[in-house]
Amino acid sequence: MSTKDFIIEQLKEQIADFKMSAKQETVGRVIEIGDGIARIEGLDQVMMSEMLEFKTAKGAIFGVALNLEEDRVGAIILGDYLGIKQGDEVKCLNKILQVPAGDGIIGRVVNPLGEPLDGKGEIAAAKYYPVEKIAPGVIARESVKQPVQTGIKVIDAIIPIGRGQRELIIGDRQIGKSAIAIDTIINQKGQNMKCIYVAIGQKESKVAGLVAKLEQAGALDYTTVVLAGASDPASLLYIAPYAGTALAEYFLDKGQDVLIVYDDLSKHAAAYREISLLLRRPPGREAYPGDVFYLHSRLLERACKLSAEYGGGSITALPIIETQAGDMSAYIPTNVISITDGQIYLMPELFYQGSRPAVDAGLSVSRVGSSAQIKAMKKVAGKMKLEAAQFRELAAFAQFGSELDKDTKAKLERGRRLQEIFKQGQYSPVPVANQILIFFSLINGLADDVPVDRISDFELGLYKYASASGAKILKEIAEKKDLSEKLETEMKGLINDYKNGLEYLIK
Amino acid sequence: MKITPKQSALSLYEALEEKSAGQIKAVIKKFVELLARDNMLGASDKIIVQFVKIWHEKQGLVEAEAISANGLSQANIKLLENYIIKLAGAKTVSLNEKIDKNILGGVVIRYGDKILDASLKTQLEELKEKMVK
Numbered sequence: 105m106s107t108k109d110f111i112i113e114q115l116k117e118q119i120a121d122f123k124m125s126a127k128q129e130t131v132g133r134v135i136e137i138g139d140g141i142a143r144i145e146g147l148d149q150v151m152m153s154e155m156l157e158f159k160t161a162k163g164a165i166f167g168v169a170l171n172l173e174e175d176r177v178g179a180i181i182l183g184d185y186l187g188i189k190q191g192d193e194v195k196c197l198n199k200i201l202q203v204p205a206g207d208g209i210i211g212r213v214v215n216p217l218g219e220p221l222d223g224k225g226e227i228a229a230a231k232y233y234p235v236e237k238i239a240p241g242v243i244a245r246e247s248v249k250q251p252v253q254t255g256i257k258v259i260d261a262i263i264p265i266g267r268g269q270r271e272l273i274i275g276d277r278q279i280g281k282s283a284i285a286i287d288t289i290i291n292q293k294g295q296n297m298k299c300i301y302v303a304i305g306q307k308e309s310k311v312a313g314l315v316a317k318l319e320q321a322g323a324l325d326y327t328t329v330v331l332a333g334a335s336d337p338a339s340l341l342y343i344a345p346y347a348g349t350a351l352a353e354y355f356l357d358k359g360q361d362v363l364i365v366y367d368d369l370s371k372h373a374a375a376y377r378e379i380s381l382l383l384r385r386p387p388g389r390e391a392y393p394g395d396v397f398y399l400h401s402r403l404l405e406r407a408c409k410l411s412a413e414y415g416g417g418s419i420t421a422l423p424i425i426e427t428q429a430g431d432m433s434a435y436i437p438t439n440v441i442s443i444t445d446g447q448i449y450l451m452p453e454l455f456y457q458g459s460r461p462a463v464d465a466g467l468s469v470s471r472v473g474s475s476a477q478i479k480a481m482k483k484v485a486g487k488m489k490l491e492a493a494q495f496r497e498l499a500a501f502a503q504f505g506s507e508l509d510k511d512t513k514a515k516l517e518r519g520r521r522l523q524e525i526f527k528q529g530q531y532s533p534v535p536v537a538n539q540i541l542i543f544f545s546l547i548n549g550l551a552d553d554v555p556v557d558r559i560s561d562f563e564l565g566l567y568k569y570a571s572a573s574g575a576k577i578l579k580e581i582a583e584k585k586d587l588s589e590k591l592e593t594e595m596k597g598l599i600n601d602y603k604n605g606l607e608y609l610i611k
Numbered sequence: 612m613k614i615t616p617k618q619s620a621l622s623l624y625e626a627l628e629e630k631s632a633g634q635i636k637a638v639i640k641k642f643v644e645l646l647a648r649d650n651m652l653g654a655s656d657k658i659i660v661q662f663v664k665i666w667h668e669k670q671g672l673v674e675a676e677a678i679s680a681n682g683l684s685q686a687n688i689k690l691l692e693n694y695i696i697k698l699a700g701a702k703t704v705s706l707n708e709k710i711d712k713n714i715l716g717g718v719v720i721r722y723g724d725k726i727l728d729a730s731l732k733t734q735l736e737e738l739k740e741k742m743v744k
Contacts, residue, residue, distance in 0.1 A: 118742060128698070131726045148724040174615065195726075 130196040140185050140337040141382045144177045144194050153236055155197040160187045168201050171383050178383045180339035203347045204229030205354035213329040216340050216347040221331055233350040235343055239405035246411040251476045252420050255291030255533020258463045258526040261485040263448055266476025267361050268409025268418040272440055274425045275450030279462050281424050283530050285365040290321045291533035298355045299327040300364040302348035305341050305371035308333045341375035349406050352419050359415035368424035373436045390435045401443050446470035459527055465492045478585040484543040495519025521551050524559035537581040538567050545599045553610045569602040616654050620661035671702030675722035678709045
């Protein structure tokens with residue numbers, strides 16, 4: 105009985121609280137519709153990128169006003185435009201496009217409007233964040249100084265990434281661009297980092313596989329996937345990265361570190377080109393509209409490292425660009441290269457030679473990341489960059505088959521081992537302490553007597569041995585983040601002890 | 612540059628301002644000749660629509676529509692007219708009345724691009740939405 109009374113009491117309260125009010129609204133009418141674009145008559149006071157509501161027989165569909173012309177408004181439709189008819193009423197919602205953000209989105213797969221796609225129920229929204237926002241200014245920012253450990257040896261050593269940096273991953277199709285981003289996300293476990301993966305125009309089967317992989321690796325505890333699939337309209341593809349950044353800004357405002365992956369921005373540019381052409385904006389180079397640079401610069405500028413007074417949070421962006429047959433000088437790749445703080449260039453030749461990840465150490469750069477590298481890594485990696493560069497030169501030279509002096513031969517041998525060490529399987533990130541240990545053994549010549557084809561065995565064995573009998577040393581490297589002389593001798597001792605048990609060494 | 616119907620209508624309105632009935636005839640004749648010369652007679656319908664709009668705007672006249680379920684009393688219409696005058700900042704209002712049983716009760720006022728929905732149907736829907744939550 106009491107529950108019935110309670111319900112009736114609640115009902116009465118709700119009805120009493122309900123205020124009868126009528127708001128004045130601005131309305132217009134659809135005069136033309138098609139291809140995800142609507143032209144609307146009326147809507148006198150509509151603002152740029154304001155949300156619109158289309159009233160249809162099947163319920164409300166949202167849109168965004170993009171073109172404000174003299175007597176009509178061009179809008180993109182976020183959702184199924186087939187339900188909208190000519191003459192339907194359109195209402196201004198007096199707000200800019202927003203997405204719900206909150207801690208509830210962690211571990212979920214959502215569409216760019218923040219609606220769940222994974223069938224795990226409604227998401228409780230703590231706040232609404234505008235999709236378009238001006239990036240933090242100079243005052244609020246700070247230079248990049250903390251590292252993002254990607255767990256990929258070649259990147260952490262030669263092209264280090266810092267928190268708040270924008271590092272482009274660029275390369276042809278199918279040579280492991282997404283793999284680098286996913287490995288980085290997997291390696292953020294326990295690194296105090298929230299991750300957002302924005303899939304733009306990806307095959308949904310690929311995204312489903314990826315979510316399963318993240319779940320398996322336990323990475324969904326801190327990761328959100330924003331999905332605008334290949335079958336979604338261009339309007340959703342267009343807002344997806346901005347929506348993902350809005351979610352990231354929720355965590356940024358709480359002073360947390362966020363890693364956001366845009367996979368990939370070439371498809372995003374193509375979606376924006378589609379929208380622009382349908383809205384009859386004049387096409388420019390490669391038929392992209394004039395503001396395609398601003399499209400990406402305003403997005404990537406939102407990646408930042410805030411100073412302590414502003415919460416100290418950061419957004420690290422890993423945009424991905426797909427090139428056609430290695431053409432880095434196409435329009436979109438050059439644009440994004442100039443916006444970002446460096447790029448990781450993946451080379452098809454290296455990939456097919458089997459050296460994966462196929463990172464080209466020569467063309468890849470990180471403009472700010474070295475200041476974020478931990479001291480211990482700097483000590484071992486600084487020498488390695490030189491070794492890698494020298495090896496490339498010598499290897500090209502040595503192809504002529506001429507007699508080589510002892511010094512050159514030694515350098516070549518060292519370089520081959522380095523190349524072997526840089527090889528790494530997918531979904532197997534290496535902790536930073538282990539990375540330092542293997543690099544340390546290489547630059548100190550401790551790996552010189554290991555045959556080149558046994559390097560990977562040597563490496564795996566070393567990690568196993570170190571976690572069994574050198575746990576203290578690994579812990580010290582990870583905690584002190586620097587190599588003291590005493591620690592270096594201990595490391596040498598550890599590696600030599602390990603080598604004593606090996607049979608395949610060159611005598 | 613192409614002249615839009617709106618621009619033509621505006622210039623016609625300006626040319627007609629403070630003219631006597633006789634002068635108006637002459638001005639309109641000239642205007643039509645101009646349209647014929649510039650091959651714009653096809654746009655005359657649009658120009659007329661725009662002209663009515665501009666005329667209403669300049670004269671402070673607002674065309675409004677009031678939709679109700681059961682018709683409105685004279686006193687209510689008077690009240691509504693005064694309300695719209697205040698809302699739209701107009702001088703005079705010409706109010707068309709419409710009856711639509713679907714809105715159940717209350718009134719929906721529509722003028723220009725604006726709509727003021729105080730119908731019972733909308734409010735019931737809002738209440739339903741709130742209760743569902």
